[in-house]
Amino acid sequence: MNLVEAAAGTGKTWTITALYLRLLLEHDLSVANILVVTYTRAATSELRQR
Numbered sequence: 001m002n003l004v005e006a007a008a009g010t011g012k013t014w015t016i017t018a019l020y021l022r023l024l025l026e027h028d029l030s031v032a033n034i035l036v037v038t039y040t041r042a043a044t045s046e047l048r049q050r
Contacts, residue, residue, distance in 0.1 A: 004016055004019075013043070013046055013050065017050045020036065
């Protein structure tokens with residue numbers, strides 16, 4: 001499990017996106033095996049766009 005917790009503007013979304021891609025590509029996990037939780041719908045929307 002990885003927890004990304006930091007102040008606004010510190011690159012959390014970038015970090016989560018990079019971690020997600022690494023899990024898919026390097027660890028051969030499927031999308032169904034990865035859970036990403038955000039605090040707001042806006043953050044969820046931004047992650048989906050990336």
